[in-house]
Amino acid sequence: MSDPVSSASSSLVSSAYQQALEVISSVEPRIADATRQELADQRASLKLIASENYASPAVLMTMGTWFSDKYAEGTIGHRFYAGCQNVDTVESIAAEHARELFGAEYAYVQPHSGIDANLTAYWAILAHRVEGPWLENAGVKNMNDLSEADWEKLRADLGNQRLLGMSLDAGGHLTHGFRPNISGKMFHQNQYGTDPETGLLDYDALRAKAKEFKPLILVAGYSAYPRRVNFAKMREIADEVGATLMVDMAHFAGLVAGKVFTGDEDPVPHAHVVTSTSHKSLRGPRGGFILATEDYSASVDRGCPMVLGGPLSHVMAAKAVAFAEARQDSFRGYAQQIADNAKSLADGFLSRGANLVTGGTDNHIVLLDVTSFGLTGRQAESALLDAGVVTNRNSVPADPNGAWYTSGIRLGTPALTTRGFGHDEFDRVAELIVHVLQNTQPGTTKAGEPSKASYVLADGVADKVKDASAELLDKNPLYPGLNL
Numbered sequence: 427m428s429d430p431v432s433s434a435s436s437s438l439v440s441s442a443y444q445q446a447l448e449v450i451s452s453v454e455p456r457i458a459d460a461t462r463q464e465l466a467d468q469r470a471s472l473k474l475i476a477s478e479n480y481a482s483p484a485v486l487m488t489m490g491t492w493f494s495d496k497y498a499e500g501t502i503g504h505r506f507y508a509g510c511q512n513v514d515t516v517e518s519i520a521a522e523h524a525r526e527l528f529g530a531e532y533a534y535v536q537p538h539s540g541i542d543a544n545l546t547a548y549w550a551i552l553a554h555r556v557e558g559p560w561l562e563n564a565g566v567k568n569m570n571d572l573s574e575a576d577w578e579k580l581r582a583d584l585g586n587q588r589l590l591g592m593s594l595d596a597g598g599h600l601t602h603g604f605r606p607n608i609s610g611k612m613f614h615q616n617q618y619g620t621d622p623e624t625g626l627l628d629y630d631a632l633r634a635k636a637k638e639f640k641p642l643i644l645v646a647g648y649s650a651y652p653r654r655v656n657f658a659k660m661r662e663i664a665d666e667v668g669a670t671l672m673v674d675m676a677h678f679a680g681l682v683a684g685k686v687f688t689g690d691e692d693p694v695p696h697a698h699v700v701t702s703t704s705h706k707s708l709r710g711p712r713g714g715f716i717l718a719t720e721d722y723s724a725s726v727d728r729g730c731p732m733v734l735g736g737p738l739s740h741v742m743a744a745k746a747v748a749f750a751e752a753r754q755d756s757f758r759g760y761a762q763q764i765a766d767n768a769k770s771l772a773d774g775f776l777s778r779g780a781n782l783v784t785g786g787t788d789n790h791i792v793l794l795d796v797t798s799f800g801l802t803g804r805q806a807e808s809a810l811l812d813a814g815v816v817t818n819r820n821s822v823p824a825d826p827n828g829a830w831y832t833s834g835i836r837l838g839t840p841a842l843t844t845r846g847f848g849h850d851e852f853d854r855v856a857e858l859i860v861h862v863l864q865n866t867q868p869g870t871t872k873a874g875e876p877s878k879a880s881y882v883l884a885d886g887v888a889d890k891v892k893d894a895s896a897e898l899l900d901k902n903p904l905y906p907g908l909n910l
C-alpha cells in the first residue's frame with residue numbers, strides 16, 4: 427500500500443478542492459484566497475516544526491462535512507441529544523482503530539486537542555483516585571448528595587493533590603505542571619528536569635524526587651526532548667510511590683503507532699493513562715485522544731460533561747480515517763523513516779561542528795544549541811525564516827537566555843518525511859541551516875547594546891538558501907496530484 431498523503435487519486439482530489447474553493451469563494455473570496463495561499467506557502471517552505479505534519483487528503487476531506495453540525499454530548503449509545511446514531515458509528519470506529527493500533531484496553535477519542543486530552547485525563551484520575559474513595563468513605567454515591575461542608579472538604583482535597591511532571595525548559599509541556607498553566611495551579615506541582623551536563627533524563631534523580639514529593643500523578647512525555655524514554659522504569663517509579671503514571675505521547679504517537687518505540691519505550695503497556703494529539707507525528711486531524719487501562723475507563727468516559735462539551739464529530743470521523751491509515755503497513759515504513767531522518771539531520775549538524783542538546787537524537791526531534799554561532803534562539807529562528815526555513819526557538823537546559831529569547835532551535839522530521847525527504851535531503855537541510863547561522867550576526871539595540879532579538883543576515887544568503895531549498899522541495903512535492 428503506498429503512502430496515503432502522496433498517492434490519493436490526483437484528478438479526484440484536484441477537482442474536489444477546486445470546486446470546494448469555488449463554493450467558499452462565492453461567499454467570502456478572501457478566505458478562499460487565503461486557503462490557496464496557505465497551500466502555496468506550505469509547499470514552498472522547509473517545514474521543520476517538530477509538532478507539524480501534512481495530513482492525507484482523505485483525512486482533510488473527512489473534516490469538511492455535516493458531522494460538524496451535530497451535537498452529541500455523552501458517550502457512545504448514551505447521548506444527551508437525539509439522533510446520534512451516525513455519530514455513534516463514527517466514534518465507535520475511531521475508538522476501535524485506536525485500541526487496535528496501540529494495543530490499548532480502552533480509547534476515548536472525544537478530546538478536541540492535546541490540552542483537552544490532558545485536562546480530561548487529570549480530572550479522570552482525580553475522580554478515580556480521590557473523588558471515588560472519598561464518596562465511598564462518606565457513604566454517598568453521588569456528590570450532589572454531599573452536604574455543603576463535605577463538598578467544600580472534597581473540593582479542597584481534589585485541589586491539593588500533587589503532580590510531578592517534566593519541566594518546560596527540559597522539554598516538558600506547559601500542561602505538565604508549568605506554573606502559569608492551569609495544571610500548575612490546579613495541582614500542588616513539582617517538576618523534574620534533565621542532567622545539566624548531558625541533557626539526558628536522570629532516572630535516579632527522578633526516583634529520589636518522586637520519593638520525597640510523593641505525587642498522586644507522575645507525568646512522562648515531552649515536546650522538546652530529543653531522546654527516547656524508558657516507560658517501564660517510569661512505571662516502576664510511579665509504583666514505588668503509589669502514583670498514577672500518565673504518559674503524554676502527543677509528540678511521538680506516530681513513532682508508537684509505527685512500532686519504532688516498542689518494549690520499554692512503548693508507553694501503552696506501562697502507563698495507566700496515555701494522552702495524545704492526533705495531528706503531530708501521527709499525521710491525523712487536529713485533535714486529541716486518551717488511551718487507558720480498563721480500570722480507568724469509566725472515569726475517562728466522563729470527559730463530557732466533566733471537562734468537555736459536544737464532541738467534534740467531523741474530527742472524530744477524521745481520526746478514524748487517520749488511525750486506519752496508521753494501521754497500514756506503509757505507516758511503519760514512514761515512522762521508521764522519521765527516526766532515520768532525524769539521525770541524518772543530527773549527523774549533518776555534528777559533522778559540520780554544530781552542538782546538539784544530548785549530542786544527538788533517537789526520536790524525531792533535533793535540538794540545535796545555537797550559542798556557538800553567537801546567536802539566541804530568537805535570532806536564529808528569524809534568520810532561518812527569512813531563508814524559508816520554518817523552525818521554532820526552544821530553551822536548552824539551564825538556558826542562559828531564558829524562555830523568551832532561548833538558546834536553541836527545535837527541529838523535527840515528520841513533515842518533510844511525509845514529503846519524501848530521506849538521508850541526502852536532510853543532510854543538505856543541515857548544511858543550509860548551518861550556512862544561514864554562520865552568516866547571521868547579532869544586531870544591536872538603539873542604545874548600542876548587544877540585542878537578543880535583532881540580527882543581520884549577510885546579503886544574498888536568504889535567496890541562495892531559498893533556491894537550494896526549492897530544488898529539494900520541487901523534487902519532493904506536497905500533495906503532488908493536487909492541482910491548485
Ligand SMILES: *Cc1c(COP(=O)(O)O)cnc(C)c1O
Pocket residue numbers: 477538539540541542544598599601647648649674675676677703713714
Ligand atoms: C502539542 C502538545 C500538547 C498540546 O496539544 P494541542 O493540540 O496543541 O492542545 C500537549 N502535550 C504535549 C506533550 C504536546 O507536545
